[in-house]
Amino acid sequence: MNLNNLESVIGLEVHIQVNTASKAFAPEAASFTSTPNEHISPVSLALPGTLPVMNKKHIEKAVRLGLALGCKINPRNYFDRKNYFYADLPKGYQITQDGDPICLGGSLTLSGNRKINIHHIHMEEDAGKSIHDIDPLNTLLDYNRAGVPLLELVTQPDLKNGEEVEEFVNTLRRLVRYIDVSDGIMQEGSLRCDVNLSLRERGSTELNTRCEIKNINSASNAKKAVEQEIKRQLSILKKGGTIAQQTLDFNLKTQKLTVTREKEDAHDYRYFPEPDLSPIDLNEEYIEKVKQNMGRLPDDYFKMLTEEYKISEYEANILVESKELSDYTIKLIKSSELKIRTITNFIINKYLPEVKTGTDELESYPLNSDQIIGFLELIESEKITISSAYQNLLPALLKNPEKDPKKLIKDLDLIQDFDSNALKSIILDILEKNPELLKKYKNGRKNLFGFFMGEVMKASKGKSNPKEAKKVLGEILNKSDG
Structure with a gap:
């Protein structure tokens, strides 16, 4: 590999919190900025015997985003279980779409008419939140966010650098706000970005080992994280090392990348069809109605x-x-x-x-x-x-x-005063109070005209018409000059 002829290959996974009133599969409010564990129910806590119910607005907003990006809308949608164990995931699995995402293809256009192709958009639910900085001995769990509806947009590996990543995130954020899919407030987690990045020789079509930077909460931080990861991978290769498939974290305080774990592959999640949700059929009439609105x-x-x-x-x-x-x-x-x-x-x-x-x-x-x-x-x-x-x-x-x-x-008594007599009186008073400057003006210091104009406007409290004031001041100065 020629290290002097490398380019970065970048793909994004953007998680968009959908602005529905209730959660994706449960009845409580989709709000996670209030008192911890206020918006929870037996369904979102996965208590025995509970069953999920699909949120119609979640589907509608997914179709809306897909149409805005020129995607093909999948007429039949299934859900799957993504299995992994985190303390903030009550069910021990996430309801998502693996095999049949709701939106396929499409693109987002950047400046210079550069199109970034979309692989797909799928519906899923969010996890809860682990809090590590309140109790010195224990991790606290807030399940308000557990089950909040998400759309995950996955791009093709078409992006080349940090500037394009930043522009993509900002452009997408503007779009989801325009079409009322999300409020897009990144610092509150309404839009989060994962960056997948690898390096290869220019002109090559091969995709090399990639690393993923998780949960970036602003477009500018995404740019910084990309630039740092390019430097990190280049440094490893220059030292004769190889790139390991890893997950990294971008620390907001230090603005540095740290490796958190080895990156999982899809088979590690043991996807299988969600047995508690029936397939959802979307006909052309429904899709057209969403488009018109x-x-x-x-x-x-x-x-x-x-x-x-x-x-x-x-x-x-x-x-x-x-x-x-x-x-x-x-x-x-x-x-x-x-x-x-x-x-x-x-x-x-x-x-x-x-x-x-x-x-x-x-x-x-x-x-x-x-x-x-x-x-x-x-x-x-x-x-x-x-x-x-x-x-x-x-x-x-x-x-x-x-x-x-x-x-x-x-x-406020701000109306301009056009009284020429009052204006002449103000000008004469200013000239009388500044004889030395008037003398310098007569001797060729014509740039002092600006000083006299400023004093006129100040004395008239800004109420004199500037054009009229300039004309009268010029007449008086030229007369006294003579």
Whole structure:
């Protein structure tokens, strides 16, 4: 193997927590962020005599994701038991799909029109949670998450590097939020990523021994983990070693990889058909009904913004980050006579920095379209200076989102003053207070014009029209210059 001509081969297994009200096969709430062991039942605890019942919404959301990714929807679905023993797995097995996953094929497109092929998507249930840092002697178990519905998306080994992995996770996360399959909050475990990585010589089609990095909880951490694993495998090969099939953990605190165990093969799980669940048949009418109720996808919004409204691809990518923001932007454009550029510039450069909280939660926008249009019209009509609008009016409007900006501008006394006599009086007073600077200006220091303008706007509390102030100041300085 030529170590100077190696490439990484990466496949992903992404676990997506489905946002259904109840668990996959049990009646209690699919919530695991509340009091430990609050949402449990005899079914999720696997007490003797209990039987699972399939959640219809779990199926619907799986079909929805499959359609969005161009997958073939399997008309007949079976479930299987994946057998392994962990303390946080009450039944001693996981109900999943092994032989007949609900979605087959499909792809997700990255930038540059690069398609990452999907192997399949299957339905399954989550395990509980083991807690190691509360009791010094014992591991505590929280079964709230046991039985929460999941979709596992498995890609083909088509990804090449950490940047592509990061983009794939972010793009998929945006998609599942758009189509209301999951909230996609990665730090809460709603979307988790396992990375399978191996190295091979460029041009080869052979797949070499792979290692798996488990349960990565952010797109940026997935990128870092991939980059570290490539370095780790290269280091082993350069020392003459061989790559062992292992499972690794990416430590969030140290940002380092550690080997946790030897990687299992599929036969180690002793899959067999789930005897307590009947096959599920999905006809074309049902699939078409799900498709009709999906709404627009991110690519649809992107095409509308760039082709119909002529917004740049860079700005469109920002505006389609969430369905809420896309709808919000389009509503503003359709309900206003303002220039599209005025609206997009405001949203991207002024509004989003004010309202984004820095969390991973779905965005909410406190100002409705009428308020934003009213705010921008005040600027366009020059009833308020741009600086005063963003420094004074916008913060006040965000604190009082129920108020009309045209009324608020009066309450705050921010309306521009066009009184030329008052403006001349302000300018003359400033020049009188700065005789030395005025002298320097007369002697050629024309860059002092900016200083005088700043003093005029400060003295008028931002209420003077900048264009008018600049004109009058120029006339007075040129007159005194003469």
